[in-house]
Amino acid sequence: MNALLILIPVSVLLVGVAIWAFFWAVDSGQFDDLDSPALEILRDEPDRDEEGQSR
Amino acid sequence: MNESSLRCYHCGDHLLERGNEHAKIAGVDRGFCCTGCVAAAQWLHDGGLGDFYRLRSANSARVVEVDDYAAWDSPAFHGLYVREHTTADDSIALSEIDVSLDGLRCAACAWLIPKVGEAMAGVRSIALNAATGRSRLVWDRRQVSLSAIVSRLAQLGYRARVAEQGSDRQRKQRRSALKRIALAGIAAMQAMMMSEALYFGGSELDLGTRDFLRWMTMILATPVVLWSAAGFFRGALLELKFRRWGMDTLVALSVGLAYSVSVFETLRGGPHVYFDAAVMFVFFLLVARYVESMTRERARAAITRAQAQPVTVRKLTPTGPVEVSLLELKIGDRVQVQAGHNVPVDGCLESDFAELDESLLNGEPRAQRRIHDDRVLAGSIVLGAPLILRVEALGAATWLAQLGSLVDQAQHSRPIIQQRAQAWARVFVITMMALALVAALIWTQIDITRAVPVSLAVLAAACPCAFALAVPAAQAAAQAELARRGILVVSADALERAAQIDRVAFDKTGTLTHGRPSIESVERLDASMSDDDALAIAAALERGHRHPIAHAFLRHDRGHRVVAARVVAGDGVTGEIDGVGYRLGRHQFADPNAEVDDGRVWLSRPPLVLAAFCLNDALREEAAACVAQLHKSAIDSLVLSGDASHAIRTIADALGVRSARGDLRPEQKLSLLQAEQRAGHRVAMIGDGINDAPVLAAADLAIAMGEGAALAQRSADLILLRPSLLLLPHALAVARRTQRVIRQNLTWSVGYHVVMLPAALLGIMPPWVAALGMSLSSLLVTLNAARLLRAHPAALPRSVPAELELAATP
Numbered sequence: 001m002n003a004l005l006i007l008i009p010v011s012v013l014l015v016g017v018a019i020w021a022f023f024w025a026v027d028s029g030q031f032d033d034l035d036s037p038a039l040e041i042l043r044d045e046p047d048r049d050e051e052g053q054s055r
Numbered sequence: 056m057n058e059s060s061l062r063c064y065h066c067g068d069h070l071l072e073r074g075n076e077h078a079k080i081a082g083v084d085r086g087f088c089c090t091g092c093v094a095a096a097q098w099l100h101d102g103g104l105g106d107f108y109r110l111r112s113a114n115s116a117r118v119v120e121v122d123d124y125a126a127w128d129s130p131a132f133h134g135l136y137v138r139e140h141t142t143a144d145d146s147i148a149l150s151e152i153d154v155s156l157d158g159l160r161c162a163a164c165a166w167l168i169p170k171v172g173e174a175m176a177g178v179r180s181i182a183l184n185a186a187t188g189r190s191r192l193v194w195d196r197r198q199v200s201l202s203a204i205v206s207r208l209a210q211l212g213y214r215a216r217v218a219e220q221g222s223d224r225q226r227k228q229r230r231s232a233l234k235r236i237a238l239a240g241i242a243a244m245q246a247m248m249m250s251e252a253l254y255f256g257g258s259e260l261d262l263g264t265r266d267f268l269r270w271m272t273m274i275l276a277t278p279v280v281l282w283s284a285a286g287f288f289r290g291a292l293l294e295l296k297f298r299r300w301g302m303d304t305l306v307a308l309s310v311g312l313a314y315s316v317s318v319f320e321t322l323r324g325g326p327h328v329y330f331d332a333a334v335m336f337v338f339f340l341l342v343a344r345y346v347e348s349m350t351r352e353r354a355r356a357a358i359t360r361a362q363a364q365p366v367t368v369r370k371l372t373p374t375g376p377v378e379v380s381l382l383e384l385k386i387g388d389r390v391q392v393q394a395g396h397n398v399p400v401d402g403c404l405e406s407d408f409a410e411l412d413e414s415l416l417n418g419e420p421r422a423q424r425r426i427h428d429d430r431v432l433a434g435s436i437v438l439g440a441p442l443i444l445r446v447e448a449l450g451a452a453t454w455l456a457q458l459g460s461l462v463d464q465a466q467h468s469r470p471i472i473q474q475r476a477q478a479w480a481r482v483f484v485i486t487m488m489a490l491a492l493v494a495a496l497i498w499t500q501i502d503i504t505r506a507v508p509v510s511l512a513v514l515a516a517a518c519p520c521a522f523a524l525a526v527p528a529a530q531a532a533a534q535a536e537l538a539r540r541g542i543l544v545v546s547a548d549a550l551e552r553a554a555q556i557d558r559v560a561f562d563k564t565g566t567l568t569h570g571r572p573s574i575e576s577v578e579r580l581d582a583s584m585s586d587d588d589a590l591a592i593a594a595a596l597e598r599g600h601r602h603p604i605a606h607a608f609l610r611h612d613r614g615h616r617v618v619a620a621r622v623v624a625g626d627g628v629t630g631e632i633d634g635v636g637y638r639l640g641r642h643q644f645a646d647p648n649a650e651v652d653d654g655r656v657w658l659s660r661p662p663l664v665l666a667a668f669c670l671n672d673a674l675r676e677e678a679a680a681c682v683a684q685l686h687k688s689a690i691d692s693l694v695l696s697g698d699a700s701h702a703i704r705t706i707a708d709a710l711g712v713r714s715a716r717g718d719l720r721p722e723q724k725l726s727l728l729q730a731e732q733r734a735g736h737r738v739a740m741i742g743d744g745i746n747d748a749p750v751l752a753a754a755d756l757a758i759a760m761g762e763g764a765a766l767a768q769r770s771a772d773l774i775l776l777r778p779s780l781l782l783l784p785h786a787l788a789v790a791r792r793t794q795r796v797i798r799q800n801l802t803w804s805v806g807y808h809v810v811m812l813p814a815a816l817l818g819i820m821p822p823w824v825a826a827l828g829m830s831l832s833s834l835l836v837t838l839n840a841a842r843l844l845r846a847h848p849a850a851l852p853r854s855v856p857a858e859l860e861l862a863a864t865p
Contacts, residue, residue: 004264008249008271015245015275022237026230033184 064108065092065212081105095211099167102174107167124202124209126378136217137201140179140193149179151193152201154215156183156208164213171207178204190215232345235283239338242275243331249275250331254827262324269321269328276330280314284337306523308484310337312514327821335830339524339837346531368392368399371443381450388446392437401453402444404429410622412436438622479522487517494816509818516811516825521832525800528840533793536844542775542786549772552756553790555737559685559692559783560728560750562742566760567694567706567780568672572607575671578655580664589666591615593658596630596639604656607670627656635660642667674706681780682710688788693731695724695750724750741775741783758783793843800836807832 025031064085077086078093080100087093099107126132133150140149156168165183168190172181177198183190192204205215249272253265260268287310290303310333317328370379371389381399384390389405392398398411409425412435425431431444433453495510534544544550561567577586590608595615597605620630627640638659642649645657646664656668682692693714696703700717707715716727728750731738740754751757751771759771760778775782811828814820 005267008268011245012271012274015241018241019238022241023234026233026237031230031233032226 063087063092065096099211102170104167104170104174111164124205126380127202127205128200129378129380132380133201147195148197149193150196150201151191152217153189153191154205154217155189156213156215167211168208168213171211172204175199175204175207229349232341232348235286236338236341236345239279239283239334239341242279243334243338246272246275246331246334250328253328266321266324269317269330272328272330273318273321276314276317276334279334279337280310283341284310287337287340304484306336306340309333309514332827332830336833339528339833343524343528343531343837343840346535349535384446384449386446386449389443390446391441391443393441394437396437398431398433398435398437398444400444400446401433401448402431402446404431405443405445406440409440409442410438412438440621483522484517487514490812490816491517498818505818509815512815512818512820512825513812516808516815516820516828521800521804521807521829521836524833524836524840525804526797528837529793529796529800529843532796532840532843533789537773537786537789540782540785541779542773542782544772545774546772549756550790550793552737552772553739553787554794556739556756556787556790557690558731558736558738559690559787560724560731560738560740560754561692561694561712562696562740562750566741567678567710568674569778572604572670572672574607574611574668576669578667578669580666584665586666587611589658590668592632592637593639593656593666593668595632596620596628596637604670674709675778675780677779677781679710681783682712684781684784685787686711688784688791690784690787691736695719695727697724725753728753739787758786789843796839796843800839803839804832804836 064080064087077084078097079085080096085096087096096108099105137150137152140151168183169181172178172192177195179193179195181190181192181204192201194201194204208215249268252260253268253272256265284307287303287306291307294304313329313333313336317330317333319325320328368379368381368384369376369391370384371391376391384400390400390402404425404427407427409429409431411423411425411431423435430447431442433448491510491513494513495506498506498509530550533550537544574590577589579586579589590611591613592615594608594610594612595617597608598612598617598620615632617630617632619636620628622628626644627638629636629638631637638645638661640656642655642657645659647661649657656670658665658668685692691714692710692712694703694707694712694716696715696717697719698717703715703717707713719727728738728740732755737755739756739758740751741758741760742751751759756773757771758773758775760775773786775786807828811820811825815825
């Protein structure tokens, strides 16, 4: 039972860390737009020099 | 593939046999409807953005004439809307502005717009939030002008308007709600785990471990109750202040009671704690409320976008006309409004005579004539000649803005079924409090040691958590499912009414058809003129008009100069080209000798009839499937249209609609609709909204389609954001399922109380069973509602863009 006395406070601390991490993610705008990033991955990167031309 | 090669590569308009633009895009010859679309596609390809055509799932907005954005560069405009962009590196001064964009059709637009920014020199970034349609532009003022950026966006079909303030506040609220949910969710998981040990450890748990676990659960539960649930307590205080007992009171009461009893029990080492129940309840409720407010915010964003006003107006000064921003105008200024534009202010007419389309304001489809000194309202559209106004009311003082705020108020109202549930819950909670008290008193007589556990069990069993969740959880899930498909629920009890619909009335133009007629054939009656000449003259006469017919001619314009152009509302247009007068319109209008209207558009140089154009408005591909699906769910359809009867007959036969009427004026449509209602039917009306506003208002359920008229959408209960009729049977089916789920949820939660309460009162149920039952009951109700989110692909086939197939072939 002594293990519980250490492990349970550790789990509560971990909960605190998880919450802090989520708050940080929300504050840095990770959840502001959930629609556009899903499409980003579909884009084929054009060849380097082709892009250079277009600029 | 055949079908798509007959459509414009950019906007998907039907192409004609002749008179199209062609261009090589990525080495493949593509057809286009107009030079604007060619330019857009060419620019996208040259900029390495051709992927756009593969990613999108809806056609782009057609590129119409690009407005003059010069006023966006004026110092006054910059002073009002443009901010300094702050960066870590101060060496470059950047500017930033928030705009909202029209013409966002699908997620690929959200992909494209930031790329447009990357491809323009001097633009630092264009960040787009696809959910709200807002963009933040950041650019270097010395390298590129703001007007150049917004013109570029307009050339691609996205018209920019200055975004109204308040987006920061919304974002803050959204972020704070997410954090509250996260805290409650994570803490609920952990608290549940420890409570499980407390429930099932039973007598094997020594007292020290038990108290230790209780203290740990309390540490987890305290921030949830004090911070995550703060909104409920605030709401309960407000309800207390106004003596309007609602859901917040119940929630605050059960959460507060469960928490404070648990704290008390923990401190004194009593028999049971209820932290887990309190925390889980808060979590479930927060999630349900978040989903609900998110879908509402989406709906509102779409509406405010449609309602936005033009940014600049032409002000008349003693030195000549200047384009100024709307905010610089003052009462008493004189402004000129071009034909086809929205009137931006309420004012007094200074021109001798004007013709206005006020259908957005009052649904009156016929052109209104106004003379000198008459009042002209913001939101009317100028027909015929440009007019001059003296400004009387601006911005929020205009009649249109006041109407808008009324609608906003209506939107905040709760659905009727939820109000009913609240009324029941109010009676319920008062009864329960009384019962708990009575039970405690009686048990003190029987067995004083059992009085406290019994009244706690009664309160736990009485907590109407599942009852409180039953309706809002189902509503929120249904709204989220519909929003994902492109259906916005605007009015609060639209879903309840949609579930009862057994008749759907369609308007023809723009609903069953695309609403964009194209010229099918030209019959020449005068040998001196070629088809193309006739088309060019007709196009010049129709130039600048907003009627769909005018759009059909747009691409044939060869730039003839028209003088004395006039619109004869409902009949046609007249004008002079090279000193010769022409008439274009209905048969009787163009040729006074004609007796019947054959539905074609006639061109004459009185008294000589020159040509007749046959216009065809193609039926939507999915219209027949829509009608068939409705019939399958025992919903009858009818067509009520103002178009020629024989054309309506053909369409009705093609679709399998039994009852179809053509040649109807709006008031006749209205009386036919009311006749159906008197016969006991619940009728939904779907229309593009411009001419149908009164009919839509009278229908049991009003559905507006596409990005049509702004205000007509506001009288709608549902808005179909994508121009696909298949959304309609889907929406009605989801509404029916929602009502079913709500009934199941209510039955469950009432039945649960009926069984649990007597058990608690008789003292055969320990408080912890009641608390566990409460949590499980809430969970069951939430999961039942979540069934509405499940995809039903059979009901709504995902539209595969034709371009995807094309891209795969070479």
